[in-house]
Amino acid sequence: MGIFSTLEVSGSALAAERARAEVIATNMANSETTRTAQGGPFRRKVVVFSSTGASAFRLLLTGYNRLIGRAPGGVRLVQVAEDSAPPIVRYEPGHPDADAAGFVAYPNINPVQEMVDLMGAVRAYQLNASAVNASKQMLQQSLELLK
């Protein structure tokens, strides 16, 4: 615990939200991709966030042993999972990836949903950036005492 660890907490959120925005960008870029290394069309990616407790080592060092596992902490990207929704099938007999019946499987990506997700990620990023600023100002004020 301490004012410096708040910067770590906000930093973890900034990193997580940035990763989320990157995953959303991947989804939007691949909205028409019909070929992937695993075969089949691209599958929509979703991020999984998990909250992390404050570092146990730091708590031990600062004498807050009793808080291990209970102190609030930051956030962590634990997994980039694949959306299980089935692909969208369109009838395009001339397409090189069409099946015998002339259907092509396209990724199940909804641009509106991706845009809304992206806005959410950007807002959360801004929120945490302003939290960093607030922590910085408080630190600065404490340093003023030394003058």
Place this chain on the structure above:
Amino acid sequence: MALIPILQLLEGYLGVAATRHQLIVSNMANIDTPGYHTQDIDFRSELRKATENNGRELIPAVHSVPGLLRRPDGNDVNLDREGLLLAETQMQYQIGVQIMKSEFHRLLSAINEGK
């Protein structure tokens, strides 16, 4: 009590404000974490605890905030609440620092015989 009781009180006050700031920052970081509940401390009782113990920092009693709207993913962090509290805590901290600063100036002026 120490030589300058008000400084000790202020230390406790700043400690409580910093703890609350940390909780708010943590809530903000977890705004998209499924199942996360908003955490907070009771400022008044924590401040009393800190002042009764001569400004020594104690283990804060952290609790989940009741009565917040829970989203379908189980998360109940309210952006407006956290934003307002962030500004409020920042101001509280600033007040503490400013009073502490003026206290040091007073001490200095006594040392300098009011010159």
